[in-house]
Amino acid sequence: MKPQRPLFSLPHLTLSLVLICNYIAGSEALASDSLTLSNVCDIDECITEGEWELGVAVGAGVRLNPLADGDNIPLILLPDIAYYSEHIYFDNFELGTQFLPAQGHSIEWYVTPNAEAANFTFWQPENIFLPVLGQADNSLPDGEPLQDRFVSLDDIASRQWALDMGLRWQWTSNKFHWQISVSHDVSGRYSGQHAASALTYAWIKDDWQFATGLQLAWKSKALTDYYYGLDARDTADSQLWYQAKGGIQSSIQFSASKRVSEDWTLLIRSRVTRLHSGMHESPLVDKTSTASLFVGFGYRF
């Protein structure tokens, strides 16, 4: 039997914070004479070609780990490393080439690490409790209750980091930003694909820059099953196996930043993600949603 989830969890609180911040900042934006992002490079998300952008954010934050008994990922120091030449770029561990076919449009072809393995980097359980699958009432045929089965960490095969190659199209106009991406594992880890589409609304109010957005991400069966399935690599007991399905998960995010000096910027980043059923029905996962929150100051070298 999976552990009971608390009535109010950090994802619920983070979602509430996201919605409240969106309401406050959004209503201010609608009612005010705030500046519009008429130039796509009026905001801090722009970089000068041929120059390195190096920074580090210091603050307090956490990213929830959806794994059962998984340690939440602390967010204390966040690096920011970027370089853009005319066609090649490196942006926080994404290496790619960019084409600018028209004003406000860009197409990127890139390679980047797949972040699913990060959950397993902060996962050090001794035992996880797994229900016996296929039993409707978790009891033996003669009616005797079934004892919970468990698998130790030693039995679970390690989940490796994967490298994705992807193609992304982005469009920016005034306050809206839309992107679509598709990615494929080129490292042979999960041998699958994933795709995402995100719409972001950004605006400026006084000295603050706000952005809020919605993302839908499709994770293939191969991707989900590699990380969150259980099979012969993990245990010889086939009754404990779980074949994960692919699915679509949704995320809502809110961010705010304010330049407090030439080098320092106040940052707020938050995101809530609803996991798809193929993932949260895995015995390895004990949450239906996850969240991240970071508040701190970013410094530009």
Add this chain to the structure above:
Amino acid sequence: MQSLAVLITLFTSLPAFADILIIEPNECLVDTTEAFCETTITFTLRKPVEQSLCVYAGQKLITCFPSKARTVQVPMKINRAIMFTLKDETEQVISSGTIAYTLIDQNPKRRRVKPPWSLF
């Protein structure tokens, strides 16, 4: 931003001839540091003056105004901001003006493919 605007402006303390010297052009725009502007500088007296007047850059004589002339042109190569002084025959400064040396940011800005500090 990388653009550097170096402006050095000094004015003389004699109100009767204040701002009598006009310098055109009064700015040199370059796209790399230590680049030169090659141009013809036009020095103009805002009103006719009976005295014999000359233009100096520091202690170096640049040109003098011919008798009754109000305008004189000098070809120059400029790689820094320059302050010119207008002096009479007793070498007393009666006016001044500057040419600014400005570095233009040539590299365009691009929107990053994802927001800064976006590791999660």
